[in-house]
Amino acid sequence: MKLSQGVEWALHCCSVLALVPPGHTLTAARLAEFHEVPPAYLAKQLQALARADVIAADPGPKGGYRLARPADRISVLDIVLAVEGDEHAFHCEEVRQRGPAACAPPAYRRPCGIALAMGRAERAWRDELRGTSVAHLVMDLALHIHPEAAQKGAAWMEGALR
């Protein structure tokens, strides 16, 4: 059980995009530069976020990425599912229906207790992520960022905006 690298990048990118003034955008190349990650690969994650309507893309020159809606309406779960896919971590393969104790399918109308337990855990995980928004992330960032990092970030943003 491991989350892909792209999830972290996507979360950071959305946090940065939340700080972009309305009417402006950031290109994929700039976002990659800011996080020092491979531009071509980050572009893939950004495309996934765009397909999921988490961020919006303006094509053409002067184009770039921006959040698709206000930061307080984008949950961390939205971002994780956009990049990682919305499949559950645990997939029941119904092994109980195999082997010497197997019966006809109608005997297995209820999901097995194991699948239910794993489903509850997945739900708890998703609920927690759904309850945290990009706005929360930015708030936490603003409260705890080192002044020097904030100044450097602001200076970079100035030259990167479009």
Place this chain on the structure above:
Amino acid sequence: MKLSQGVEWALHCCSVLALVPPGHTLTAARLAEFHEVPPAYLAKQLQALARADVIAADPGPKGGYRLARPADRISVLDIVLAVEGDEHAFHCEEVRQRGPAACAPPAYRRPCGIALAMGRAERAWRDELRGTSVAHLVMDLALHIHPEAAQKGAAWMEGALR
């Protein structure tokens, strides 16, 4: 984010082992037969469970596997971590410390908000799994199993016990 196949097998195996009378065991081959899974690969999962002290192995002829402690003291989390490893799904690579806004390491003593949010979700997931024991799984099984499956299972167990 995907859990390995072995997790489902391990959970089912532990449920079956919980039904083994005290003083008896089941061999890896029997457990594989019951679930119709590859014996050699299931053996790997059982070894992982044994290393984590979830189940105990009696070597030699007449040997086999049994639960290492009462079913109500084995959590689903114990089993999942034994098979999957105890690493967190999200691993923060501290991308904030890279790029044009980077500062000296002392500026990053606090974990970033993104890592904290993902950590809370992981904690919620684990808490849910920790709160469910093998005894709960067996209870659910006993309450909802089809009579025919129960009878077949009992008959198989009779010939499989050692």
Place this chain on the structure above:
DNA sequence: GGAATCTCGGATAGATAATATCCGTATTGT
């Protein structure tokens, strides 16, 4: 004591997914 049986651990391949890159297409602003 010796042989048989079983678990345990490591070594080994193939299959699947993650990581990373490149190129052609579509779109838009200059």
Place this chain on the structure above:
DNA sequence: ACAATACGGATATTATCTATCCGAGATTCC
């Protein structure tokens, strides 16, 4: 028309998962 950008597909590389096999160690039966 040209340049810059996002988009999608194709591809290569690497890691992880899945699956199997074999030898070592341990225990019981003869």
